Amino acid sequence: MRSFVQSAQRVVVKVGSSSLTSAAGGLDAERLGALVRAVRPLAGGRLVLVSSGAIAAGLAPLGLSRRPRDLATLQAAASVGQSALVHQYAEAFGQSSHQVGQVLLTATDVVRRAHYRNARTALDRLLELGIVPIINENDAVATQEIRFGDNDRLAAIVAHLVSADLLVLLSDVDGVYDANPRLGPANLVREVRSDADLDGLSAKGTGTAGVGTGGMATKIDAARMAASGGVTTIVTSTARAAEALTGAEVGTVFYPTGPRRAARLLWLAHATAPMGRLHLDAGAVAAVVGRSASLLPAGVTSVDGDFSAGDPVELVDPTGRAVARGLVAFDADELPGMLGRGTAELAADLGPGYDREVVHRDDLVLLLPSR
Known part of the structure; x- marks a missing residue:
């Protein structure tokens, strides 16, 4: 039994x-x-x-x-x-x-x-x-x-x-x-x-x-x-x-x-269909994958897709390999003007609502083992 x-x-x-x-x-x-x-x-x-x-x-x-x-x-x-x-x-x-x-x-x-x-x-x-x-x-x-x-x-x-x-x-x-x-x-x-x-x-x-x-x-x-x-x-x-x-x-x-x-x-991790892709620089990949950190605007180099805040997106490294998946906090058309910039700078220019993560670590799963 x-x-x-x-x-x-x-x-x-x-x-x-x-x-x-x-x-x-x-x-x-x-x-x-x-x-x-x-x-x-x-x-x-x-x-x-x-x-x-x-x-x-x-x-x-x-x-x-x-x-x-x-x-x-x-x-x-x-x-x-x-x-x-x-x-x-x-x-x-x-x-x-x-x-x-x-x-x-x-x-x-x-x-x-x-x-x-x-x-x-x-x-x-x-x-x-x-x-x-x-x-x-x-x-x-x-x-x-x-x-x-x-x-x-x-x-x-x-x-x-x-x-x-x-x-x-x-x-x-x-x-x-x-x-x-x-x-x-x-x-x-x-x-x-x-x-x-x-x-x-x-x-x-x-x-x-x-x-x-x-x-x-x-x-x-x-x-x-x-x-x-x-x-x-x-x-x-x-x-x-x-x-x-x-x-x-x-x-x-x-x-x-x-x-x-x-x-x-x-x-x-298993069942969502990503609505877009966020391309990360090497430093952001190390933070997200290696230290289980949230993704900040400063680490995103480009954006693909048409998505809304709350949609699932893939996070990809400089070679195009998907390393994580998460729920994005901004619409696709909001992100281009935020890329590569710090949250404090964004808050000063755009308002306090922009002093936050692009993908919070609580809304993120790794697709590769941490290093």
Whole structure:
């Protein structure tokens, strides 16, 4: 038995669309009920459920036979389907007198500092009250620029957001294999302790129902992301959820490969699409990489891209190599007149609002090991 499962105080469980829907694309009440029965022992303060299925649940009410391609129709399906999804969860958990609370997130909620604090506080309070948070991406309003991309990645971020001890990623495959088990012989990878254990794997494709956005590759990426921030992760099938959550040795375990760090920094490192680049001189690179310092205007030599304050940008050294990623404190069109100048000089010329860092060290993650 896996003792780390039984001792986990907070557990994030993610379930995909293919595990909750019928072949026709609508919600399958029996499958959802079976999932709830599997996770219910953790309800009441220990469980956070990240659930796909809103778009799939909205297909039938809108008369759609397959997942739409255009953003507007996807958002409409998500809006209709999300209420049906949460209603089903409320009924299923209600059979054991547990309440659920809907939480819809966008990437902005974990990247922007104030939003991040609010999201963490809200989730902590729901758990303190014994409520099961049902989390999904806010597909009804999210655009490409503010999307997590898939709920596996969202679950990894949420696991750090709530300081979970364990992340469990469920789908219709019972673990990570060295080949596609549906196409021929394949061996289960039982433990992953480093990227070397994943060498040679081929894991692509959506679930069997064809209604999800993530295949095994996204689960591996999410598990690696969570493990890099200190969260143990199990990848297995929804059918084996009850076994996994009682400590049975099923599925694939990704053991932690790095220390815990804030979810927003994990998101910066692994999941953001940089909106621009800041070119640094050698002194700024040494300060940022070697001394974990903030980036000041004096160390920036040029700027690429069209971004706004708060957007993620890459910090590159004089050779063009990305050394860090961070949230920039100024709009792109503000920076050219600031480059190479000290903060005191800028404050005197432009006002006190310019006496600050271009990227604060609390909003910055290194992409290269420190020297």
